Amino acid sequence: MVSFKTVNDFxxxxxxYFMPCISIDCVIFGFHDGQLKVLLLKIANLGGWSLPGGFIYKDEHINDSAHRILIERTGLHDLFLQQFYVFGDPKRCENNITKVVFENTGINAPDNWLLQRFLTIGYYALVDFKTVNARHDLFSEDSDWHDIDNLPILAMDHKNIMQQALLTLRTHLRYEPVGYNLLPKKFTMPELQKLYETIxxxxxxxxxxxxxxxxxxxLxxxxxxRQGVAHKAPYLYSFDLRKYSTALEEGFQSAW
Amino acid sequence: MVSFKTVNDFxxxxxxYFMPCISIDCVIFGFHDGQLKVLLLKIANLGGWSLPGGFIYKDEHINDSAHRILIERTGLHDLFLQQFYVFGDPKRCENNITKVVFENTGINAPDNWLLQRFLTIGYYALVDFKTVNARHDLFSEDSDWHDIDNLPILAMDHKNIMQQALLTLRTHLRYEPVGYNLLPKKFTMPELQKLYETIxxxxxxxxxxxxxxxxxxxLxxxxxxRQGVAHKAPYLYSFDLRKYSTALEEGFQSAW
DNA sequence: AGTTCATTGTGTTATTGTAACACAATCAAA
DNA sequence: TTTGATTGTGTTACAATAACACAATGAACT
Incomplete structure (x- = not known):
């Protein structure tokens, strides 16, 4: 892995070091206080927020790139991560961040790799909110969780990417198990239900x-x-990981 | 659209004219004689078969690229077409066709765009077998339908792409309507059933x-x-396109 | 012309799954 | 000790699915 000293160096x-014209953007979902949340980065010097994303090393599997980006942003290795769509509108990069920065800072480099048209591969991730160690990077001055129904203005087409991810998650929920990566190891039935209701x-x-x-x-x-809660103490559950994995592969419903 | 006189010109x-390092491959499903079939191209001068594919013009929406490729290959405008996965193993292009051809014909152009690592966006399409006008292109000497359970050897990772497409189609069938694009306008219930059974x-x-x-x-x-068939004549059905489209968007099952 | 027979159209029943609802047990707070 | 929101565990009515039966049709055969 290559590391860059400054943003301009990068x-x-x-x-x-990176493949041209292709990026990865991650919609990282977490669950806290009965709210579904997304991890966003605050763009340095520009204001506005963006999805955590990155690029693909020239000899790296794209799914490994997505994992790497996730680990850099959350510190987590154990998470659910899945491609969901490629965003390929040629106009999606017209207001890309590098372009704006170069204009603002007077850099003239029309052939710069970041000024080309980019496709982005959308991945969505499910992570355990509590164990995440949110970190920002060279290009962002902050990172934070945001409620999905109260998002700030997002750069480029990131709002659209986020909405598609949410739709995918909702569909996913109907046919496959969800919860293992969004909840702590032990949880109660009402907590699991709240997660489902929220999604x-x-x-x-x-x-x-x-x-x-x-x-x-x-389960x-x-x-x-659960100790120390008001009212009747609910049982704790955990996922049976082997059966959970099987269900993930085969799906729930068997309509035909 | 640009057209090339010869393969080498291209x-x-x-x-x-094309975006670097990204291609599109299409798994085109058709249905005939109670068999699910895939349209393949025979690679010119090399033997072996490949999925129909192509590249993305620098100002073209990727979904339009896929449509264009489909139209070039089938003559059909009305078809079901959907992204299903991005194949991003860095090793997938080690034996790419251009590399082999350049070696065989003694061309030395190590920086050639086609010798770079490529990602490919997999699309799958459902088409009406009978109305397809299968055509091959500059790079292929033939095009033909093949039974999905009797495929020839495919180039690169195309076998894997094809299998993923089939899995996607099977999953899709469980939750959304399928048939409009694979069957003629009018069809019988046993024909529709045969399609489902085949998939x-x-x-x-x-x-x-x-x-x-x-x-x-x-429906x-x-x-x-249906006229002129042995045994009791079955009723003809057609899809109610408006309700079909709604069902496509919303899905069938509503598990929760 | 009548018979044969695979296939189609339509219906029934048993089983399983889902939706709607009730009541006793629990435990912190009053 | 009482209160009250919440949990654990039912029950019942209804809908969907699986398994199965029989009459109608019409080309092919005698």
């Missing part, structure tokens, strides 16, 4: 939810209850 | 299939029956 010489954007019946979740056979009820 | 100068790779109950299909409300039964 802007001027990064093209030697779907509507209330579910408590008793039917429990029955259905248990019927999938991917283990532990001989522990 | 190989040597195409880089001026899924197993038999379905005739009566339950019909009940379920009709329950989706995307119109016509006041016509």
């Amino acid at each position: 802007r001027l010489h990064g093209g030697k 779907l954007g509507r209330k579910l019946d408590r008793r039917n939810f429990q029955r259905k979740m248990l019927s999938y056979g991917i 283990k009820r532990l001989n522990q209850r | 190989r040597l100068h195409g880089g001026k 899924l790779g197993r038999k379905l109950d005739r009566r339950n299939f019909q009940r379920k299909m009709l329950s989706y409300g995307i 119109k039964r016509l006041n016509q029956r």
